Amino acid sequence: MKRINRFFTAGLLCAVCSGAAYSDNLVILHTNDTHSQIDPNDKGLGGILRRKVLVDSVRAVEPNVLLVDAGDAVQGTLYFTLYGGEVERKMMNELGYDIQILGNHEFDNGVESLAEQWKNVKADKITTNYDVRGTALEGVFKPYTVKRFGDKRVGFIGINLDPQGMIAHDKSTGVVYLDGIKAANSMAWYLKNVEHADLVVAVTHVGYSTENPPTPSDIDLARASEDIDIIIGGHSHTLIDPEATSAPEHRIPNASGDSVLVVQTGSRGVNLGLIDIDLDSKRSDYRLIAVDSRLDGRIDPVAAAVLEPYRAGVDSLMNVKIGRMAQEMPQSGDLLLNWVADIMCRMGEDFSNRPVDLAIVNKGGIRRGLPKGDITKGMIMTMLPFDNRLVVMDIKGEDLAEGFKVMEHRGGDGVSAGFDYRNIDPGRTYRLVTIDYLANGGDYMEPLTHGVVVAKSPLRLDETLMDYLEKNKKKTIKYRDDSPRM
Numbered sequence: 001m002k003r004i005n006r007f008f009t010a011g012l013l014c015a016v017c018s019g020a021a022y023s024d025n026l027v028i029l030h031t032n033d034t035h036s037q038i039d040p041n042d043k044g045l046g047g048i049l050r051r052k053v054l055v056d057s058v059r060a061v062e063p064n065v066l067l068v069d070a071g072d073a074v075q076g077t078l079y080f081t082l083y084g085g086e087v088e089r090k091m092m093n094e095l096g097y098d099i100q101i102l103g104n105h106e107f108d109n110g111v112e113s114l115a116e117q118w119k120n121v122k123a124d125k126i127t128t129n130y131d132v133r134g135t136a137l138e139g140v141f142k143p144y145t146v147k148r149f150g151d152k153r154v155g156f157i158g159i160n161l162d163p164q165g166m167i168a169h170d171k172s173t174g175v176v177y178l179d180g181i182k183a184a185n186s187m188a189w190y191l192k193n194v195e196h197a198d199l200v201v202a203v204t205h206v207g208y209s210t211e212n213p214p215t216p217s218d219i220d221l222a223r224a225s226e227d228i229d230i231i232i233g234g235h236s237h238t239l240i241d242p243e244a245t246s247a248p249e250h251r252i253p254n255a256s257g258d259s260v261l262v263v264q265t266g267s268r269g270v271n272l273g274l275i276d277i278d279l280d281s282k283r284s285d286y287r288l289i290a291v292d293s294r295l296d297g298r299i300d301p302v303a304a305a306v307l308e309p310y311r312a313g314v315d316s317l318m319n320v321k322i323g324r325m326a327q328e329m330p331q332s333g334d335l336l337l338n339w340v341a342d343i344m345c346r347m348g349e350d351f352s353n354r355p356v357d358l359a360i361v362n363k364g365g366i367r368r369g370l371p372k373g374d375i376t377k378g379m380i381m382t383m384l385p386f387d388n389r390l391v392v393m394d395i396k397g398e399d400l401a402e403g404f405k406v407m408e409h410r411g412g413d414g415v416s417a418g419f420d421y422r423n424i425d426p427g428r429t430y431r432l433v434t435i436d437y438l439a440n441g442g443d444y445m446e447p448l449t450h451g452v453v454v455a456k457s458p459l460r461l462d463e464t465l466m467d468y469l470e471k472n473k474k475k476t477i478k479y480r481d482d483s484p485r486m
Contacts, residue, residue, distance in 0.1 A: 071103025
């Protein structure tokens with residue numbers, strides 16, 4: 001079924017419908033992990049106003065369209081740091097999202113703040129496996145939703161990750177996690193057999209493949225299911241592009257031997273996913289649409305006006321120069337991670353007045369890279385957006401070694417220079433600098449909870465780094481990383 005290709009001419013979405021109605025078809029547009037990337041990124045890709053152009057173009061030629069988000073729409077740029085989710089909520093309402101679920105970063109400002117924002121979200125808000133009774137979120141979410149298209153019914157469920165080990169406990173207090181596979185299977189069965197849904201779609205924020213237990217992944221959900229037809233995923237930032245030669249598998253056999261379509265768009269809103277479904281046969285096609293500058297000539301002025309009042313605060317911080325780098329430090333490389341770890345080590349010694357053995361920082365805590373040349377306050381605040389503070393702790397070697405096993409499992413994190421994690425003495429006590437999120441067991445670093453915190457910085461990590469840059473403002477910072485790390 002290649003009907004999906006009629007939307008495109010020379011790579012751009014076009015309204016080229018001949019006037020024929022496709023009432024037997026449903027088009028689901030979807031996003032995940034857009035992380036407050038309201039404007040295009042440093043490479044000129046993405047941007048929510050461009051996304052609206054695509055969404056409106058599909059709606060102009062299709063009678064049955066749903067717009068779905070799979071979580072982590074917030075956290076990652078100054079729009080969230082300054083405005084706490086208000087911008088993302090208003091703009092997603094402007095785009096007319098039909099269904100939204102939570103990601104883990106929606107909890108970054110706590111349950112009460114989350115509830116205040118999401119009470120004003122116009123989309124259907126679903127979570128099938130979070131019990132939020134007794135919290136500020138009670139009454140905000142439904143366990144499922146059913147959409148009707150002619151005589152066809154499509155059911156949607158929302159499956160979220162286990163907060164334990166990923167979301168700071170004080171940010172998700174009272175939220176009870178229910179087993180993802182059991183919740184998905186039971187609700188999908190209910191939708192098929194009681195609500196008489198013709199199709200069941202699971203919108204998830206658990207990740208494409210299992211990296212960190214105990215949360216089951218999209219692949220786990222697909223293999224264990226009998227009644228789920230499509231999984232629209234998030235959390236792992238997996239780019240599933242069927243046209244790419246090395247694309248992750250997107251047709252997963254379920255427990256009955258049928259195929260489940262599993263999709264995800266990567267991250268930062270640089271792509272929009274499009275699933276084209278024949279509601280009679282349940283066959284589906286899937287592809288990604290690039291969100292780029294070719295759409296700029298069709299930006300909606302009404303949506304642009306909604307965004308405009310928020311730009312001044314963002315731009316003011318992005319223009320305050322606080323340092324200069326001799327080389328680019330990409331977000332994806334070890335260079336930036338290790339540079340941050342080295343500064344943490346130095347600053348940890350300064351505020352604790354004690355020598356330390358090492359510093360570690362998780363790659364998930366760094367949300368953008370740094371360019372060669374001028375560095376601004378806004379860049380550092382965007383790079384380190386979380387409310388994390390440096391801590392100095394004493395930890396037994398055996399526990400530190402277990403922590404490094406967790407870090408190795410996810411491909412390594414940032415480690416300060418001069419420390420060889422392969423030769424940790426299990427009987428020795430080490431003095432470690434890290435962030436309080438990891439010290440409290442965040443990012444699955446439970447072994448660090450066995451350590452004893454001996455000092456804590458009053459400054460956030462971004463403030464610490466900005467202080468370092470300000471002190472070195474008169475010189476261009478050159479950094480060589482030729483010591484062994486992870």
